[in-house]
Amino acid sequence: MPVVLLGLSHRTAPLEIRDRHTVPAQRIAEALRALSEYSAVREAVILSTCNRLEIYADVEAYELGVAQLKEFLTTYRAMRVEDFDKYLYTMLGAEAVEQLYRVAAGLDSMLIGEPQIMSQVKEALRIAQDAGSIGPHLGRLFRTALQTGKRARTETAIGQDVVSLAAAAVELAERHCDLTRTRCVVVGAGKMGASAAKHLRARGATSVTIVNRTLRTAQTLADTIGAVALELHELPLALAQSDLVISAVGSGKFLITAQMLRGARAGVERRLLAVDIGVPRDIEPAAAASDGAVVYSLEDLREVVARSLEGRQAEIPKVEGIITAQVSAYQRWYRSRGVAPLIASLRTKAEEIRDGEIQRLFARMPELDARQREMVIAASITIINKLLHEPVTKLRETAAERALDSAAQQAQTILDLDAFSDRLQRQLAHAAPLLGLEKDV
Numbered sequence: 001m002p003v004v005l006l007g008l009s010h011r012t013a014p015l016e017i018r019d020r021h022t023v024p025a026q027r028i029a030e031a032l033r034a035l036s037e038y039s040a041v042r043e044a045v046i047l048s049t050c051n052r053l054e055i056y057a058d059v060e061a062y063e064l065g066v067a068q069l070k071e072f073l074t075t076y077r078a079m080r081v082e083d084f085d086k087y088l089y090t091m092l093g094a095e096a097v098e099q100l101y102r103v104a105a106g107l108d109s110m111l112i113g114e115p116q117i118m119s120q121v122k123e124a125l126r127i128a129q130d131a132g133s134i135g136p137h138l139g140r141l142f143r144t145a146l147q148t149g150k151r152a153r154t155e156t157a158i159g160q161d162v163v164s165l166a167a168a169a170v171e172l173a174e175r176h177c178d179l180t181r182t183r184c185v186v187v188g189a190g191k192m193g194a195s196a197a198k199h200l201r202a203r204g205a206t207s208v209t210i211v212n213r214t215l216r217t218a219q220t221l222a223d224t225i226g227a228v229a230l231e232l233h234e235l236p237l238a239l240a241q242s243d244l245v246i247s248a249v250g251s252g253k254f255l256i257t258a259q260m261l262r263g264a265r266a267g268v269e270r271r272l273l274a275v276d277i278g279v280p281r282d283i284e285p286a287a288a289a290s291d292g293a294v295v296y297s298l299e300d301l302r303e304v305v306a307r308s309l310e311g312r313q314a315e316i317p318k319v320e321g322i323i324t325a326q327v328s329a330y331q332r333w334y335r336s337r338g339v340a341p342l343i344a345s346l347r348t349k350a351e352e353i354r355d356g357e358i359q360r361l362f363a364r365m366p367e368l369d370a371r372q373r374e375m376v377i378a379a380s381i382t383i384i385n386k387l388l389h390e391p392v393t394k395l396r397e398t399a400a401e402r403a404l405d406s407a408a409q410q411a412q413t414i415l416d417l418d419a420f421s422d423r424l425q426r427q428l429a430h431a432a433p434l435l436g437l438e439k440d441v
Helices: 015-021 025-035 062-075 081-086 094-105 116-131 136-155 165-176 191-202 215-225 232-241 258-265 285-289 298-308 310-364 370-401 407-414 417-434
Strands: 003-009 041-049 052-059 089-092 183-187 207-212 228-231 244-247 272-276 293-296
Touching: 003 015, 003 062, 003 094, 003 136, 015 052, 025 041, 025 062, 025 116, 041 062, 041 116, 041 136, 052 062, 052 094, 052 136, 062 081, 062 089, 089 094, 094 116, 094 136, 094 310, 116 136, 136 310, 165 191, 165 244, 165 272, 165 293, 165 298, 183 191, 183 232, 191 207, 191 215, 191 244, 207 215, 207 232, 215 228, 228 232, 232 258, 258 272, 258 285, 285 293, 310 370
Parallel strands: 183 207, 183 244, 207 228, 244 272, 272 293
Antiparallel strands: 003 052, 003 089, 041 052
């Protein structure tokens, strides 16, 4: 199973490394097209989420495939050699399949069981389909990953009492201030920003301002929760007048710089609490050194998340059982794909035999009318399907359980083709009286 995974995640790489190698959503299709140019890469999908960059590829051979994926990362993604040594992980075959299923099920997330990853896996599949970089192997792999994620959340309690990054950010903020008396700013009106704003309202915040690049989007969200909407260029003013800011954009550039923060907080005695949940980060790291602000990043949410998710730990073995079954099913399907050409060849051979026998039958019985000929043809097709059903099923099952050594072994496993014609003739002879054809065939 030549499926390869190269990646880095919150488990292996610090935030600054993950930020450096995040692939913006608008560039993933372009990256996939570039990756498809490599000779050993037959199919590819890039999964770039909050806290991970993973490249899944179906390759001609493991060694060459891995080498070309690393070459892609060093050129297109400008990944440095030290990143390979310290942070990058490589998984092959069933291990790579299991990793994707774990990701989709929420077991590899910072927030165990978090729901957003399902839509991110689905979006990775869609982008790869649009880019033309995915085929039958990874297509099925990602579809079954989505099935695995859905099973994990419907058959276990891994997704109950969902805790999002936005919820964790608000809980962290609540430890430092009374939200009912805090002037709050949310930067970003997308899913994460909207979630943060709604959690703030739910926790009693009475003063909430939504800052967004597009004012109309900010206003729509603001109207929903009774907040104020501002455009992004008004962010410095909002920072000067607020006590708490939660930033959830992840545009790839710093929206709140150290210089902006110093300017906005000049002359303001009360320190600003800033929580950055953007991926990549929205707040420049140097801003944490500002006297006017206390800055928290995703890494600081770990304790909040761990405490909130204790109830889900007991569900992990159940989810892992689902994953194990799904991996085995994918492996069986993948192995069975290898016999598809043989099955097609067998059906072609059977059809040649069927057609030849029917033509000889018609030559010996010219008195048959059109209706009778149709009945004979229909009967012969039924005979073919019945004759092939058992050996083809046996072949698929055998291939699914173990790799067959050679085409010769495969052929011996299913059918003695030399005896096929004689068996077909006997079946046709037996069928003729049933069709009202009394003449000897």
